[in-house]
Each structure stands twice: as C-alpha cells, then as structure tokens.
Amino acid sequence: MAKKVAVLAVNPVNGFGLFQYLETFFENGIPYKVFAVADTKEIKTNSGITLFADDVIANLKGHEDEFDALVFGCGDAVPKFGENAGKQYNQDMLAVIKAFGEKGKMMIGHCAAAMMFDSVGIANGKKVAIHPLAKPAIQHAMATDEKFEIDGNFYTAQTENSVWTMMPQVIEALK
DSSP: OOOOEEEEEOSSBOHHHHHHHHHHHHHTTOOEEEEESSSSSEEEBTTSOEEEOSEEGGGTTTOGGGOSEEEEEOBSHHHHHHHHTTSHHHHHHHHHHHHHHHTTOEEEEETTHHHHHHHTTOOTTOEEEOOTTTGGGOSSSEEESSSEEEETTEEEESSGGGHHHHHHHHHHHHO
16 A cells, blocks of 8 residues: 655745645555645745645644655745744644654655755755755755755655656655
8 A cells, every 4th residue: 555645835835846746646646635834725836826735734743643754845945934933834844844754754855855854853864965055054964966865764856856856766665
C-alpha cells in the first residue's frame, strides 16, 4: 500500500512546484492531503492564483503519525516567514516539520525546504539541495550545488525547476 503524504503549502506557494508534487502523487496513486501554512484554507500562488487547501497546518499538529512523509511546498517562504515568524501558523509549521523529522519520516521539498529542515535541527549532517540564495543559511546540514539530493529520508531539490529530477526516486520510496 502506498504511503500517505502531508503537503505543506506556504502562502503564497510556488504553484509550479506544488503541482509537480500533487500531479505526480495523483497519477501514481499516492494519497496526500494539502495543509495551508496559514490561518485559513484559502491561499494564493506566488502568481496570484487562489487555491483552497484541504486543511490548515494547525490541524496537522499532533497528527503526524497519520502520515508517512512530509512535503514542504515552497513559494515566497523565506521573506513571508521572516515577516510572519511569530504567527501561530508558522510556529505550528516548524513544530510539524520537527515532529516528522524526529520520527524519521520522509522529508521532501525544494527551494528553502532544506533551510526549514535545517533550522529545526532535523537535517544535521545530511546533504541537501537548496536554492542558491538560501545556501548561506544552512548551519548543520551540508548544502550542495546539485539539482537534487537524496540522503537517507531527505529528498531535496534546488528549485521548482529541478523537482522533477528527484520525483522518480520519491515515488519509488512512497509506493
């Protein structure tokens, strides 16, 4: 039976990155649920398209055992996180990421995902692909210049343009 995936969608989310995950999961029979990292299910893509997630991040907190993997769907995550770091939904997001990582679940993401994984202390010593502008923020993992990296349970892509390069391995691990 396929593993179940929790997908975090920041607000605004990069639609191109998000939909690569969702379409691939759908086409391969991988069950998933999208959680908005926001106060409401209504979020936007960074190109302004309105989306409605299945639920909000607050409702994933404490339910990590219902999922086998976590996807961090990046967007304008870093600047928006910086502006709203103290908001409860961002605190919930960090707690959820940490809980998934501490349980050894699959951690999947692109762009600043590795930075979020690193910031909560779950990627220590792991090779991670990350957006070149976020590379200096990595403190405990090993940031590379590769298009994607797979290190243990961490599957990271440098940008939304390289998500597709790691998806065959992601699907193989989820099936």
